Amino acid sequence: MSEIIETPRYACALGGALSTVTAMNSFVPIIHAGPGCGVQLFYGQSFVGGYQGSGRLGGVSVPSTNTYEREVVFGGEPRLREQIQNTIELIKGDKYIVLTGCTAELIGDDVKAVVREFEDKALVLYAETAGFKGSSYVGYEIVLNSFVDQLVKEKPKEDKLVNILGIVPSQDIFWQGNLAEIERILNKLGLKVNTFFNGRSINDASSAALNIVLSPWVGAVLAEKLQERFGTPYLVNPLPIGVTETNSFLKRVGAALGIEVAEVIAQEEEQTYKSIEKGADLVVDFDLQLRFATITDSNYGIALSKFLVNDFGWIPSLAVISDDISEKYRESIKKELNFSPGLSPAVVFESDSGKIWEAVEKEGPNFIFGGSLDKDLAGKIGANRLSISYPITDRVVLDRGYAGYKGAINLIEDVLSAIVAPL
Amino acid sequence: MTKRKEIAIYGKGGIGKSTTTSNLSVALAEMGYKVMQIGCDPKSDSTNTLRRGRFIPTVLDTLRSGSSDLSKIVHEGYKGILCVEAGGPEPGVGCAGRGIITAIELLNQKGIIEEYSPDVVIYDVLGDVVCGGFAMPIRQGVAEQIYAVTSSDFMSLYAANNLFKGIVKYANSGGALLGGIIGNSINKTAQQEMINDFSRKTGTQVVEYVPRSQTVTKCELDGMTTLEGSPKSKQAAVYRSLAKKIIESGNSFVPKPLDPEELWSWGSTWVSRLLGEQKVAYEGIQDSKGGGI
Numbered sequence: 001m002s003e004i005i006e007t008p009r010y011a012c013a014l015g016g017a018l019s020t021v022t023a024m025n026s027f028v029p030i031i032h033a034g035p036g037c038g039v040q041l042f043y044g045q046s047f048v049g050g051y052q053g054s055g056r057l058g059g060v061s062v063p064s065t066n067t068y069e070r071e072v073v074f075g076g077e078p079r080l081r082e083q084i085q086n087t088i089e090l091i092k093g094d095k096y097i098v099l100t101g102c103t104a105e106l107i108g109d110d111v112k113a114v115v116r117e118f119e120d121k122a123l124v125l126y127a128e129t130a131g132f133k134g135s136s137y138v139g140y141e142i143v144l145n146s147f148v149d150q151l152v153k154e155k156p157k158e159d160k161l162v163n164i165l166g167i168v169p170s171q172d173i174f175w176q177g178n179l180a181e182i183e184r185i186l187n188k189l190g191l192k193v194n195t196f197f198n199g200r201s202i203n204d205a206s207s208a209a210l211n212i213v214l215s216p217w218v219g220a221v222l223a224e225k226l227q228e229r230f231g232t233p234y235l236v237n238p239l240p241i242g243v244t245e246t247n248s249f250l251k252r253v254g255a256a257l258g259i260e261v262a263e264v265i266a267q268e269e270e271q272t273y274k275s276i277e278k279g280a281d282l283v284v285d286f287d288l289q290l291r292f293a294t295i296t297d298s299n300y301g302i303a304l305s306k307f308l309v310n311d312f313g314w315i316p317s318l319a320v321i322s323d324d325i326s327e328k329y330r331e332s333i334k335k336e337l338n339f340s341p342g343l344s345p346a347v348v349f350e351s352d353s354g355k356i357w358e359a360v361e362k363e364g365p366n367f368i369f370g371g372s373l374d375k376d377l378a379g380k381i382g383a384n385r386l387s388i389s390y391p392i393t394d395r396v397v398l399d400r401g402y403a404g405y406k407g408a409i410n411l412i413e414d415v416l417s418a419i420v421a422p423l
Numbered sequence: 424m425t426k427r428k429e430i431a432i433y434g435k436g437g438i439g440k441s442t443t444t445s446n447l448s449v450a451l452a453e454m455g456y457k458v459m460q461i462g463c464d465p466k467s468d469s470t471n472t473l474r475r476g477r478f479i480p481t482v483l484d485t486l487r488s489g490s491s492d493l494s495k496i497v498h499e500g501y502k503g504i505l506c507v508e509a510g511g512p513e514p515g516v517g518c519a520g521r522g523i524i525t526a527i528e529l530l531n532q533k534g535i536i537e538e539y540s541p542d543v544v545i546y547d548v549l550g551d552v553v554c555g556g557f558a559m560p561i562r563q564g565v566a567e568q569i570y571a572v573t574s575s576d577f578m579s580l581y582a583a584n585n586l587f588k589g590i591v592k593y594a595n596s597g598g599a600l601l602g603g604i605i606g607n608s609i610n611k612t613a614q615q616e617m618i619n620d621f622s623r624k625t626g627t628q629v630v631e632y633v634p635r636s637q638t639v640t641k642c643e644l645d646g647m648t649t650l651e652g653s654p655k656s657k658q659a660a661v662y663r664s665l666a667k668k669i670i671e672s673g674n675s676f677v678p679k680p681l682d683p684e685e686l687w688s689w690g691s692t693w694v695s696r697l698l699g700e701q702k703v704a705y706e707g708i709q710d711s712k713g714g715g716i
């Protein structure tokens with residue numbers, strides 16, 4: 001059943017949950033797991049995630065129960081109780097969430113019961129995020145689901161408020177920039193945006209008039225649940241990059257909320273083309289119409305391919321989808337990657353880097369959008385490359401983003417820079 | 424004796440593993456062997472009848488207290504038998520399976536067995552082999568022979584069959600093999616025949632049939648094995664015979680466990696036959712007492 005995956009491109013469920021909670025910057029995470037989880041997930045997500053630091057409640061300062069053999073044999077509940085108590089005393093913040101790792105869930109510690117003992121002292125939530133439940137994407141879904149189950153209550157709707165789901169902090173290394181751009185554009189439409197990471201609270205998730213899932217699958221189940229519980233409609237729209245896709249995204253949002261978008265679209269379009277034009281000479285003079293391959297999660301695979309094909313005129317050869325997605329989403333992802341005849345990339349679902357490199361080498365593209373892992377591959381086949389997906393060690397990423405109108409300009413800059421870099 | 428003999432006794436809970444093991448240990452000690460009995464059941468009561476019913480600190484107690492001192496976990500019992508209890512978590516918390524692995528690892532790391540250098544080591548293991556932990560003593564380098572204690576009760580044979588599956592799994596990687604089956608609480612011929620049939624079908628061998636006996640209960644109430652409390656009894660003789668066979672036997676089998684359906688249909692034929700006999704027996708009792716139940 002199981003096979004060894006050579007250098008996969010995601011962390012475990014605990015990792016996704018941890019980066020999500022850390023990004024919220026309002027809940028103190030308490031890891032209930034073995035001593036290595038917190039540290040290795042920090043280095044595994046921060047240092048190879050564009051060197052983003054940990055913030056106030058993240059990184060090596062995250063409290064952890066560090067369960068050893070004694071806890072495994074006799075149960076880790078007493079250790080967890082003690083750790084929650086100490087954390088409440090030491091780290092100010094009236095909100096805490098216990099994230100369980102593999103060991104705690106293997107032995108079946110009753111985390112819910114321990115957490116309930118603190119009812120009168122502080123708000124302590126919990127999420128069962130054992131690494132064996134899946135990737136960081138799954139961890140993001142589990143932890144948000146816990147918030148919805150344990151915290152979010154029915155509230156009056158605000159007709160101009162939307163939630164953004166589907167972007168996993170750290171796993172999407174450009175999450176901050178991407179969310180900022182999406183927020184900027186939606187603000188221009190007169191909407192208020194709750195990304196859960198922009199100072200607004202997940203507590204208000206039920207007030208939104210619309211849930212926007214910015215991924216082909218991550219967060220979709222949660223949006224469905226929010227619809228059932230609070231009657232909030234949702235739309236699933238993978239990350240938009242560039243004029244064509246962002247226009248279409250805004251039109252969908254406008255249609256869902258009954259607001260006019262034409263004027264904003266026209267303004268943004270003009271701005272964007274003005275900037276892009278400046279690069280046009282280079283592209284034309286050097287005949288930079290390249291065949292590209294993407295080695296990214298499904299979200300970036302779709303977003304990059306659409307932008308590069310529709311707005312940039314490049315030719316897709318191969319889309320490797322590396323986020324280990326369930327069978328049921330695969331057909332719809334293939335459909336998203338279906339362009340006019342002769343212009344559709346081969347689509348491969350694969351998390352194993354060894355197999356990925358084989359597939360890309362066979363295709364022999366001129367440009368690779370992947371992670372830092374793919375450096376040698378690009379050298380071997382003489383392709384240019386840009387690190388855009390986890391893990392990234394050859395770039396420092398603070399708030400750069402590729403989404404929306406502004407993101408497209410960043411992307412063109414970075415792609416063309418990669419090409420002229422040796423000059 | 425040149426080489427140390429290490430065996431493990433498995434069987435369903437409450438089937439008589441500890442009773443049988445402790446009597447076996449005494450019988451071997453009577454024959455002049457230096458015996459160490461290691462209880463691998465979180466109940467920690469395996470060696471109680473070797474020490475007048477007293478409980479002792481367990482291997483895992485040292486882990487619980489954070490100490491690494493294992494010097495106090497070997498206790499001499501009747502006839503100098505070296506008693507060790509692995510210990511484990513309270514029911515319903517933690518991981519008892521991991522507990523057994525940890526306890527055996529600790530004993531090895533600290534060289535406890537080497538230090539006392541017994542001729543025979545007997546592991547008394549809680550028996551449904553539900554996870555890897557309970558299979559630890561089967562794995563390479565722990566015991567070399569396994570004995571399955573079973574009654575003619577279907578569930579107990581079911582557990583023995585599961586044990587056989589565990590043995591098969593590790594047989595190719597140097598794990599322990601089956602020494603044989605010990606029938607316990609066997610008073611009727613039909614019960615013997617049933618276990619015999621089971622051993623035939625699984626390609627194994629019955630080492631001994633131990634009858635159900637009040638002597639066992641009486642001695643247990645006094646905190647003693649049958650061999651200590653009633654050394655001249657018929658029951659004591661059975662345990663001595665068992666000990667002799669085990670120490671002399673070099674036989675080892677790779678059992679052929681039955682698949683669940685096969686076991687089920689085989690079992691139901693036998694159970695109806697046994698129930699038939701029981702009914703006759705009940706009626707006999709009713710007649711002699713002259714009243715209903």
Ligand SMILES: Nc1ncnc2c1ncn2[C@@H]1O[C@H](COP(=O)(O)OP(=O)(O)O)[C@@H](O)[C@H]1O
Pocket residue numbers: 434435436437438439440441442443607608633634635636637639640643
């Ligand atoms: N042959 C026997 N005759 C009478 N009682 C027995 C016999 N074997 C076991 N018992 C009794 O059955 C009970 C359970 O036995 P024990 O050895 O503790 O089981 P296990 O170790 O398999 O859980 C004990 O009270 C024991 O005295």
Ligand code: SF4
Pocket residue numbers: 012013014015033034036037038040041100101102103129130131132
């Ligand atoms: S996979 Fe399990 S053990 Fe590893 S870091 Fe994640 S939670 Fe911890």
Ligand SMILES: [Mg+2]
Pocket residue numbers: 440441442464468469547
């Ligand atoms: Mg016992």
